[in-house]
Amino acid sequence: MSEVRLRNRIEALETELEKLRGGKTQWVREVVSTGDSLVTESDPAEILDALIQINEIDFAEEKHRQWRIIFYFEHLVDIGDKAVPEIHSFLQQNEDIMFHTGRNGSPRSVAVSRLNFQPLFPTSLRVGLIETLERIGGEVAEASLLELLQVTGRGVEIALAAQTLESMAPGQYTEEVLAAARELLNEPLKSEDDIGVDTETRAYLFRLLNDFGDETYLEQAKTQLIFEDGRLDRDALAYVMENEGEDAMESVFNAFQNSDVLDLADRLALAQRGLEFIGSNENANEMFFSLMRDPQLPNTLKEALAQGLAVGNSLVLANPPTSPEAIKTRMQVLETIRIDIADAKVRAAITQASDQLQSLLDLVPVIP
Numbered sequence: 001m002s003e004v005r006l007r008n009r010i011e012a013l014e015t016e017l018e019k020l021r022g023g024k025t026q027w028v029r030e031v032v033s034t035g036d037s038l039v040t041e042s043d044p045a046e047i048l049d050a051l052i053q054i055n056e057i058d059f060a061e062e063k064h065r066q067w068r069i070i071f072y073f074e075h076l077v078d079i080g081d082k083a084v085p086e087i088h089s090f091l092q093q094n095e096d097i098m099f100h101t102g103r104n105g106s107p108r109s110v111a112v113s114r115l116n117f118q119p120l121f122p123t124s125l126r127v128g129l130i131e132t133l134e135r136i137g138g139e140v141a142e143a144s145l146l147e148l149l150q151v152t153g154r155g156v157e158i159a160l161a162a163q164t165l166e167s168m169a170p171g172q173y174t175e176e177v178l179a180a181a182r183e184l185l186n187e188p189l190k191s192e193d194d195i196g197v198d199t200e201t202r203a204y205l206f207r208l209l210n211d212f213g214d215e216t217y218l219e220q221a222k223t224q225l226i227f228e229d230g231r232l233d234r235d236a237l238a239y240v241m242e243n244e245g246e247d248a249m250e251s252v253f254n255a256f257q258n259s260d261v262l263d264l265a266d267r268l269a270l271a272q273r274g275l276e277f278i279g280s281n282e283n284a285n286e287m288f289f290s291l292m293r294d295p296q297l298p299n300t301l302k303e304a305l306a307q308g309l310a311v312g313n314s315l316v317l318a319n320p321p322t323s324p325e326a327i328k329t330r331m332q333v334l335e336t337i338r339i340d341i342a343d344a345k346v347r348a349a350i351t352q353a354s355d356q357l358q359s360l361l362d363l364v365p366v367i368p
Contacts, residue, residue: 044086077135088144097125134164149180155204206235222251230261253283279329303349310356
């Protein structure tokens with residue numbers, strides 16, 4: 001159904017684009033202070049050319065470049081539907097111009113989701129044009145954004161187009177957006193010859209799936225926790241854990257066991273999520289034992305891991321246990337590892353954590 005709807009939208013777009021290419025349009029702006037009308041001939045293609053060349057102009061101050069950029073985008077908004085053909089043509093080329101942003105520009109890595117992306121200044125020409133389509137509105141602009149989903153390889157653009165379409169037509173294009181995100185996530189990570197998608201793109205796409213509450217990519221994501229080069233995909237991990245929690249522990253533990261390819265930082269990042277379930281999950285317990293026995297792990301971190309079982313910390317995100325069963329289970333985990341620890345400070349940290357757990361247990365009211 002979504003494929004048929006998308007094809008119909010694209011056909012409607014092509015028809016409207018031909019109609020709108022009939023000639024130049026006039027831009028009319030009312031001058032409020034005098035009541036006069038300012039009427040000028042304006043060609044959307046010329047405005048786009050000006051935006052493309054804007055970085056080449058030497059402005060007295062960087063903010064003046066930003067003012068001019070905003071002016072041009074506002075000009076396109078005022079032109080309206082007749083600006084869509086040129087905007088559409090540029091977006092289909094998959095080329096971009098990164099604007100000089102100065103001190104007030106939005107950083108390139110700004111998080112994009114349908115909940116929190118409200119940049120004060122567009123980072124690039126494509127980002128500005130996507131927002132311009134939202135401002136113009138209407139079915140032709142919607143159809144152009146839908147077709148953008150089919151050609152872009154940038155996660156930020158899919159996320160921004162998703163937010164824009166959701167704003168223009170709430171709930172109508174969710175499946176098209178998610179299909180585009182899932183398709184791009186299945187592409188390999190970018191290689192040396194610039195083929196594939198980059199990690200920033202994947203980050204945007206996983207955030208997008210979470211924003212829309214989409215769980216259909218979970219099984220694939222579980223198989224993609226480690227990149228081919230041995231690095232942990234932390235965005236895939238976050239997506240899996242936020243949707244499945246403890247049910248994802250088997251996949252997390254399998255990834256954790258790749259100690260031959262994962263560096264220590266990535267193993268700790270995996271353990272940090274897995275140890276949320278320490279004491280109640282065998283895979284989480286095994287991750288704890290493995291780290292405590294690892295000769296490459298600094299003893300200071302082993303002390304923090306032991307202490308985290310009692311009070312929680314930056315390494316062990318689990319909350320302190322409250323039930324007698326949970327408290328006793330964590331005490332048993334500490335006793336199991338104690339016999340394998342030779343360092344005096346680490347053993348002292350284990351003892352301290354055990355004492356703290358015992359104090360928690362003593363405070364639990366006895367039910368007659």
